Amino acid sequence: MSIAAERRLGDSIARDIYRDPDYLDDPVLGDYLQALWQPLLGAARQRGDVPPELAERLAWELMVWRDKRVNAFALPGGYLGVNLGLLAVTATPDELASVLAHELSHVSQRHIARMISRQDQQAPWILGTMILAVLAARANAEVANAAVAGGQALAAQTQLNFSRDMEREADRVGFGVLTGAGFDGRGFVDMFDKLQQAARHNDDGAFPYLRSHPLTSERIADMRARLPLDGGPRVGPLNTTPTGPSPAMVGGALPGMAAGPVSLRAPVTPALHGLMAARARVLADNGPDRWRAWVQHGQASAATPAQLYAAALAAHRLGQGEVALKLSQRLQAQTGAETRWAVDALQIELLLAPGTLNATQATQLQTLRDTALASQQRALLLLGAQAALATGATAPATSRLQDWVVRHPGDALAWQALAQLQLATGQRLRAIRSEAEARAAQRDFAGAVERFKAAQALSAADRALDPIELAIVDVRLRAVQALLRESVRED
Numbered sequence: 001m002s003i004a005a006e007r008r009l010g011d012s013i014a015r016d017i018y019r020d021p022d023y024l025d026d027p028v029l030g031d032y033l034q035a036l037w038q039p040l041l042g043a044a045r046q047r048g049d050v051p052p053e054l055a056e057r058l059a060w061e062l063m064v065w066r067d068k069r070v071n072a073f074a075l076p077g078g079y080l081g082v083n084l085g086l087l088a089v090t091a092t093p094d095e096l097a098s099v100l101a102h103e104l105s106h107v108s109q110r111h112i113a114r115m116i117s118r119q120d121q122q123a124p125w126i127l128g129t130m131i132l133a134v135l136a137a138r139a140n141a142e143v144a145n146a147a148v149a150g151g152q153a154l155a156a157q158t159q160l161n162f163s164r165d166m167e168r169e170a171d172r173v174g175f176g177v178l179t180g181a182g183f184d185g186r187g188f189v190d191m192f193d194k195l196q197q198a199a200r201h202n203d204d205g206a207f208p209y210l211r212s213h214p215l216t217s218e219r220i221a222d223m224r225a226r227l228p229l230d231g232g233p234r235v236g237p238l239n240t241t242p243t244g245p246s247p248a249m250v251g252g253a254l255p256g257m258a259a260g261p262v263s264l265r266a267p268v269t270p271a272l273h274g275l276m277a278a279r280a281r282v283l284a285d286n287g288p289d290r291w292r293a294w295v296q297h298g299q300a301s302a303a304t305p306a307q308l309y310a311a312a313l314a315a316h317r318l319g320q321g322e323v324a325l326k327l328s329q330r331l332q333a334q335t336g337a338e339t340r341w342a343v344d345a346l347q348i349e350l351l352l353a354p355g356t357l358n359a360t361q362a363t364q365l366q367t368l369r370d371t372a373l374a375s376q377q378r379a380l381l382l383l384g385a386q387a388a389l390a391t392g393a394t395a396p397a398t399s400r401l402q403d404w405v406v407r408h409p410g411d412a413l414a415w416q417a418l419a420q421l422q423l424a425t426g427q428r429l430r431a432i433r434s435e436a437e438a439r440a441a442q443r444d445f446a447g448a449v450e451r452f453k454a455a456q457a458l459s460a461a462d463r464a465l466d467p468i469e470l471a472i473v474d475v476r477l478r479a480v481q482a483l484l485r486e487s488v489r490e491d
Helices: 003-018 027-047 052-057 084-089 093-108 111-137 141-154 157-180 186-200 208-212 217-226 270-284 288-298 305-317 321-333 337-351 359-373 378-391 394-407 412-424 428-441 445-456 460-464 467-490
Strands: 061-065 072-075 079-083 248-251 264-268
Touching (some): 003 061, 003 072, 003 079, 003 467, 027 061, 027 084, 027 093, 027 157, 027 264, 027 270, 027 337, 027 378, 072 093, 072 111, 084 093, 084 270, 093 111, 093 157, 093 186, 093 270, 157 186, 186 208, 186 217, 270 305, 270 337, 288 305, 288 321, 305 321, 305 337, 337 359, 337 378, 359 378, 378 394, 378 412, 394 412, 428 445, 445 467, 460 467
Antiparallel strands (some): 072 079, 248 264
C-alpha cells in the first residue's frame, strides 16, 4: 500500500470519526496531549524513524474518545486514537507518553501497510474488520469482539506471528523514541506492569488495550533490559542539558498539526498530569453519583490538587456553580507555575456557567479573559473567546481568532468560535464562511459546500458589505467542491 493510498484510507475513516458523538476535541486535554506528542514526533524524526516524506504526507493527528475504557490505537494514514480512560489510569506523563510512543511506532513502521502486503487478497477483509472493530467498540463491545473474531478467522498463522513481531518492533522503536524525547524509559515498564496487573485480575473489558496489544513475558523482559542500570541521563527535546531533565512543554499545537516545531508554553510535570487525569475521569463518566462522590472527596480538608480539580469540574457538571467556584479557589491556592494555565482554564469554564456573576466574579472573568486572549496557547485562546462573547468584548477576540485560523486553518473549533463572534457583531457573510471552514476542516466537504453556497445566497446588501470576503468565498467554494468530488470517487 502506497503512502498516498494509506492517507486516503485514513482520511475517509477520520471523516466518519469527526461525526461520532464520542469524538472529543477538548482544548485543555488536547494541549496536554500535544505537549507529550510533539516531542515524541520530533524525536522520531531526528532518529530517522519518520523520514521527511512520511512526516509530510501522513496526518500525525491524535483523536480523543469520550470512553473510560483503557485503550489507544493506530489507524491508517497517521491517525491515532486515545481514550479518556487511558489518560485517567496513567499516573505519570512518562506512562502516557510510552503508549503514545508505541502507537507512533506502529505508524512510523507502517505496520498496517505491511500487514496488507503480507495478506494479499485477504488484506481488505482483515483491514475492514479491524476498522469496524475500532468504530464499533465505542458503542457495543460484543459487536467489536465479533468483528475482531471474524478478522482473525481470515488470518493465517503466519499473519498472527507477524503481528507479534510488529508488537515487539513497536516496543523497541517506541522505547528509543520515548527516551530520545527525554521521557523516562521506566514509563514503558511501569505501564506494562499496570497492564499485567490488570490481566492477572481477569480483565472484564475495561482494558481493551490488553486484547489489541497482548502482553508477553518476553516483551516485558525486553523493556526491563533496556533500562540503564544507573537510571542514566535523559537526553532529547525535553532537556536543556545532557545531565538533567527539563520538563516537556504545553504549546499551541492543533489537531492535524504535522510534525515540526511547536510553540512551547508550560511545563509538563507529574502535578499537571494529575490534573489532566482528573479531568479525563470526570469527562469520561456521565454518572451523577460518581460526580457527587468526587465533590465529596474534594471537600475533605486534606484533598489533593487532583481531587480538588475533579471535584470542581464534577460540581460544575452537576450545576453546583457556587460549590465549584469555592473548590477552584482552594485549588488556586495550591497551584504552582507549572499548573497555572490549567487552573485558569478551569476558572474560565466555571465562570462561564449559566447564572449571574457578582461584581468580584465578573472582574475575575474579565481579567482571565484578557490574559487568555493574549496567550499563544490554544485552550486559553478558545476559552478567552467564549469569555469575550459572554462579556461583550468581541473585537479583540475576533482579531485574535482571525490571526489564529490563518496560521492554523485545520482548527475546526477555532473556526466555530470565530463564527459565533462574527455573528454577534453582524458579520453574517464572514460568519457563514467560518462555519463552512469548520466543516471543511473536519472533512465534511458536502456540508462545507452547502455553507459556502449559503454565503453566496445572502442578500445583495450583505454581500456588498464585504466584496473581498465574497471573493474568498467563491474561491474556497471551488476548492472544496473539488475535494468533495475527489472524496466521492474514493468512496
